[in-house]
Amino acid sequence: MEKKRVKSIVGKYMFPTEGTSYMGGLENRPVIAKSEGRTVWDTDGKAYLDFQSGQMGAALGHQHPRMVKRITATMESLLHSSNTMLNVPRLRLHEKLGKILPRPLEKSVFLVSGSDSIEASIDLARKATGGLDIIGLHAGLHGSTSYVTRSVSFNWDRRKHAAVAPHTGSVLTPYCYRCPLGLKFPKCEIQCLTASLELADANFTAQPAGFISESVLSAGGIIVPPEGYFNRVKAECDKRGMELIMDEAQTGLGKTGKLFGFQHEPGLKPGIIAISKHFGGGLPISAVCTTADVAKRAVGRGYFATRSHATDPLLCAAGEESLDIVVEEDMPGKAAQIERWIKSAFRKMAKEFEWIGDIRGRGVLLGIELVADRQTKAPANAETQKIYDYALDKGLIFQIRGVRELKNVIRLVPPMTSTRAEVDQAMSILYDAFSGLKKKGSKRKATAGKKR
Numbered sequence: 352m353e354k355k356r357v358k359s360i361v362g363k364y365m366f367p368t369e370g371t372s373y374m375g376g377l378e379n380r381p382v383i384a385k386s387e388g389r390t391v392w393d394t395d396g397k398a399y400l401d402f403q404s405g406q407m408g409a410a411l412g413h414q415h416p417r418m419v420k421r422i423t424a425t426m427e428s429l430l431h432s433s434n435t436m437l438n439v440p441r442l443r444l445h446e447k448l449g450k451i452l453p454r455p456l457e458k459s460v461f462l463v464s465g466s467d468s469i470e471a472s473i474d475l476a477r478k479a480t481g482g483l484d485i486i487g488l489h490a491g492l493h494g495s496t497s498y499v500t501r502s503v504s505f506n507w508d509r510r511k512h513a514a515v516a517p518h519t520g521s522v523l524t525p526y527c528y529r530c531p532l533g534l535k536f537p538k539c540e541i542q543c544l545t546a547s548l549e550l551a552d553a554n555f556t557a558q559p560a561g562f563i564s565e566s567v568l569s570a571g572g573i574i575v576p577p578e579g580y581f582n583r584v585k586a587e588c589d590k591r592g593m594e595l596i597m598d599e600a601q602t603g604l605g606k607t608g609k610l611f612g613f614q615h616e617p618g619l620k621p622g623i624i625a626i627s628k629h630f631g632g633g634l635p636i637s638a639v640c641t642t643a644d645v646a647k648r649a650v651g652r653g654y655f656a657t658r659s660h661a662t663d664p665l666l667c668a669a670g671e672e673s674l675d676i677v678v679e680e681d682m683p684g685k686a687a688q689i690e691r692w693i694k695s696a697f698r699k700m701a702k703e704f705e706w707i708g709d710i711r712g713r714g715v716l717l718g719i720e721l722v723a724d725r726q727t728k729a730p731a732n733a734e735t736q737k738i739y740d741y742a743l744d745k746g747l748i749f750q751i752r753g754v755r756e757l758k759n760v761i762r763l764v765p766p767m768t769s770t771r772a773e774v775d776q777a778m779s780i781l782y783d784a785f786s787g788l789k790k791k792g793s794k795r796k797a798t799a800g801k802k803r
């Protein structure tokens with residue numbers, strides 16, 4: 352499709368998007384016409400390595416051959432079905448998921464989008480505990496439905512909404528690279544949590560119901576809470592009769608190098624987890640998973656969650672196939688290998704390029720934080736944008752992320768099926784991008800944002 356026609360359709364028919372938002376100005380970016388494996392092609396036939404895995408729905412690679420085969424077969428036999436009757440793919444998916452969930456998690460409810468699963472998780476925590484207040488990390492993101500999930504997506508500007516949901520509030524993110532309290536782990540003894548909960552207790556207006564978090568805060572700039580953090584959170588939840596909800600949209604099903612991201616915290620047993628993104632191997636299906644005990648308490652107070660398409664055989668069959676692929680093709684192992692390749696490449700680059708302030712993340716969910724000065728940690732927002740522009744021009748796609756006004760983290764989310772050659776190609780493009788910054792001597796004149 353010609354660029355002129357793209358602009359004309361966007362200008363005339365597409366609902367406008369604020370230019371500064373991450374989905375603003377789409378008409379100036381490549382228009383995707385085709386995808387396969389780790390590559391997407393634009394309308395000019397230019398190929399790009401997709402190191403954002405689509406919108407994270409292609410973490411198995413685009414059009415994984417097993418997904419295509421299963422989806423095609425199901426479409427021809429049983430596409431849609433009522434949720435007032437059971438269907439075979441749905442039953443098989445409950446069983447398959449139930450068998451791989453770490454105990455005591457066992458039961459599942461299917462929905463369509465990630466936001467759906469978070470709304471349903473919050474409702475589940477409320478019904479199970481009889482409480483109302485929900486707290487989440489201030490750099491977290493949990494969805495885009497206009498009321499509940501955006502209200503707990505503190506990394507998006509809550510001021511953009513006409514109204515936020517009552518009984519929602521944020522607590523400090525344990526962002527150790529930029530500790531909000533200026534302390535150092537482990538000497539800090541996780542004071543950010545202690546102080547946050549003291550404040551939260553003072554703010555609760557009802558019995559608190561839940562604490563929601565990603566195990567790696569993705570949109571917030573790939574922030575990995577320190578070891579022991581979530582077990583402390585769980586203990587504090589238990590004291591208050593709250594449920595711990597782990598949002599595994601981005602961290603679930605292999606991407607962090609384990610089946611679920613929360614399993615990196617030894618012994619952690621959340622009462623509720625939500626999965627989505629590549630759960631459908633490219634199709635939209637999500638799930639809320641919980642224990643028999645939480646489910647029983649919630650149903651006793653009238654809990655129920657569904658959508659017209661939530662238990663479609665097509666989506667459930669896709670879910671079952673993606674779980675089989677994750678387990679049988681050892682996606683967690685592949686993700687862990689990719690993490691080693693990428694981190695090692697960036698550790699080498701960090702010796703040469705002072706811009707690289709921090710290298711972090713797990714599996715295929717990785718972040719490189721760029722700073723103008725390693726001492727002051729002044730964020731290098733403009734330089735991060737230059738790296739992005741260069742990489743896009745050379746055929747590598749990723750996203751820029753960070754906490755609120757920080758836009759200085761290169762977020763790399765390659766599909767778990769990425770090969771060594773593809774990773775090397777991406778690293779070589781990024782090396783050249785950093786070399787370009789250096790040559791222009793832009794280090795000294797870095798147009799950095801304010802120090803935090």
Ligand SMILES: Cc1ncc(COP(=O)(O)O)c(C=O)c1O
Pocket residue numbers: 464465466467469492493494495565569570598600601627628
């Ligand atoms: C951690 C997390 N939770 C929930 C969501 C919402 O998922 P969806 O866009 O499918 O509604 C997102 C979306 O990016 C996410 O990153």
